[in-house]
Amino acid sequence: MNAVIQKIGVYLPETVLTNDALAREFEDWNSEKVEKRAGIRERHVAGENETALDLAEKACRDVLRDEDPESVDFVILCTQSPEYYLPTGACILQDRLGLSVRTGALDISLGCSGFVYGLALAKSFMASDTADRVLLVTSDVMTRHLHPRDRANRTIFGDGAAATLVGRSDREGILNFSLGTDGSGFRNLIVPNGGMRHRYDPDAPDIADGFGGTRTDNHLYMNGPEIFNFTIDAVPKTVADVLEKNEMTLEDVDYVIFHQANKYMVEYLRKKIGIPHEKFYLNMLYTGNTVSATIPIGLNDVMKQGIVKPGDTVLVSGFGVGYSWGATIIKI
Amino acid sequence: MKKTEFYDLLMDTLEIESVDAVDESTDLTDLEEYDSLAVLSLIAMIDEHFSKRIPGTDFQKITTVQSLMDMIGAGSFES
Incomplete structure (x- = not known):
């Protein structure tokens, strides 16, 4: 039994925060220098009422566009900007996406290592015959955690979501x-x-x-x-x-x-x-x-x-x- | 490393253009180039050239080039 990455969907919020806009906000903040060293010119920022779950849903819709939602039997949502303390975001996502009620769902709270851990879980679910197709969703609105005057972090972080379909296969895919x-x-x-x-x-x-x-x-x-x-x-x-x-x-x-x-x-x-x-x-x-x-x-x-x-x-x-x-x- | 070499290395690492040269008395925090990303460049430089790791909180104590050299360790420099 092997697990492979079949497809990836991405969603980035519409609003774009440019270096030039940040330079207008912060004195002594050099657009070109930031681009050269941090490697960032723009970042997407979620709308006022847009949550990580909203971004997650859009990334999922992107990856599931030509897929049968019934084929997904597990959803993992990795985020550190959860909708609520409880319930679990992945449960709400199952409903929003119209996935089968036979779908397993859980959240994992990890940041930058979350995708790798999600792949490890997805692979394990397949190895244990728990799931055949896992929707691994990684979504965060980090900008929501930032102080408006925290220019260093506002420079670096952007919001975005990705939805990765991991499926069972005869060939090796995730080692x-x-x-x-x-x-x-x-x-x-x-x-x-x-x-x-x-x-x-x-x-x-x-x-x-x-x-x-x-x-x-x-x-x-x-x-x-x-x-x-x-x-x-x-x-x-x-x-x-x-x-x-x-x-x-x-x-x-x-x-x-x-x-x-x-x-x-x-x-x-x-x-x-x-x-x-x-x-x-x-x-x-x-x-x-x-x-x-x-x-x-x-x-x-x-x-x-x-x-x-x-x-x-x-x-x-x-x-x-x-x-x-x-x-x-x-x-x- | 010779101190003069270290001053040149600092000019390069921090891409200093606001002054023509630095020496041990230069206060890094006065330089317009000294920001949070500059601190990351210092960490990379110290790792690459001295194979040393300075605790993150110690970087807040850095003022002059001398204070930085003290942190790296006097034994790493020759006049």
């Missing part, structure tokens, strides 16, 4: 995984308030980030230097581990897609690991960092453009909030 967790870093990428530990505080004081930006504990906090330190350590190891688990070397891999965090970070990881430029995906120019959606958006992009072809092997790796990370190898 072995390398997964990892280090919860000791949980405070370095966090929305401190709003959960059960610290409730939303309408009077939360402003906190300066030291680079002209502001947030409160109701908003996303990212300790950029610590996150970069973590990725420099974790990503080369998980890449080495996933290659070993699949008895492959980098030369056996046709293409590599990392979570598109920001250009500077991802490009440094490429150089450090020694991945050739021409085998490496680097494209967040029009989307920014869309959290768990960056890898399937990238995969869809290179499959559509013919950069990867049927039979090619693609190494994917996601890493971030948690800390949580993972990698696998996909045969297209």
Whole structure:
């Protein structure tokens, strides 16, 4: 029994926030410099009443356009901007999409590693004869967690969703995984308030980030230097581990897609690991960092453009909030 | 690494154009190029050239080039 990625659907919200618009909002904010170093010119931002579930639904409709909805027997929704504490977003999605009531549904709460973990779950469901066709949805509206004056994070993050159909197949499609967790870093990428530990505080004081930006504990906090330190350590190891688990070397891999965090970070990881430029995906120019959606958006992009072809092997790796990370190898 | 080499490396890493040169007394936080992405470039540079990892919170304490060199470790530099 094997699981393969059959199809990917993508949805990006209509509103586009350009670097020029950000430059008008923030003094000393240099559009060209941001594009050159962060690799981002535009990012999509969800509308005021648009949620991650709305984006998820649209990405699903895109991927299911010519498909029989009855063929889906499991929905996994990965998001960190849930509709409610309860119920589970994937249950609402089952109804909105008109999927069979025999469909299993669950949410997973992960960020940038979520797509890889979702693939691991989908593959396991097939191996255990639990499901034949899994709809893996990765959707986030990270911009909703950002303070309006948090210019560093407003630069980097964008909203978006991807829906990936994973199905049973006779051929190998999703190979072995390398997964990892280090919860000791949980405070370095966090929305401190709003959960059960610290409730939303309408009077939360402003906190300066030291680079002209502001947030409160109701908003996303990212300790950029610590996150970069973590990725420099974790990503080369998980890449080495996933290659070993699949008895492959980098030369056996046709293409590599990392979570598109920001250009500077991802490009440094490429150089450090020694991945050739021409085998490496680097494209967040029009989307920014869309959290768990960056890898399937990238995969869809290179499959559509013919950069990867049927039979090619693609190494994917996601890493971030948690800390949580993972990698696998996909045969297209 | 020679200190003068390190100053040149800093000019390159941070793509400094607002001043012609830096030395140990230059306050990095005064430079217009010093922003949150500049800190990421410093981390990459220190990893690449010194194989060292500086804790994220320590970057908030950086002021002058000297303070950065102290953080990397005096043993890494020769005059």
